[in-house]
Amino acid sequence: MIRLPEGAVILDDAEARQLAHAVMTAHQFMRSHGAGMNSSVLVLAANIATTSGNPDNPDDNTEQYVEHEQIDTPEAARILGCSARNVRYLAGAGRLPGHQVAGRWHFHREDVLVFRDYQDRAA
Structure with missing residues (x-):
């Protein structure tokens, strides 16, 4: 690593x-x-990865990491076909990936779709 005077x-x-x-x-x-x-x-x-002589994106397709549509509890419940209360339970139990902001759960749409599809196969 080389540090230049301009920072x-x-x-x-x-x-x-x-x-x-x-x-x-x-x-x-x-x-x-x-x-x-x-x-x-x-x-x-x-x-950085592509300019360093690696023609592929690091580890995987970068689009997978960059595009995350955030959805709220009611939308997750609609996708899963269950109640908002059940969605909050699943998230609180760590079964459905999500995060809380000011006491409200938020989810990546893709995570909810994957959870739904997994549940459909398990049933």
Whole structure:
């Protein structure tokens, strides 16, 4: 790593790939715990990985990490075909990934759809 007087940093290819991988790994961990990462950080990590000689996006398709439509409890209940109370129970029990903001549950639409499809196969 080289630091420039203007505050810029130059990374070699290996350092750039490590940084991009670390960002995507942190994002996956955060997502599994109901949190998310700023999409501009994810896009930056993908750009770092692709400019460092790696033609593929880090770990997976970056679109999967960047596009997250947030939905509320009533919409999740509509998708799952159950009550809002049941959705809150599932989220509180850790069975349905989501996060609370000011006491209200929020979910990634894709997570709810995956949960629904998994429940349909299990039934």
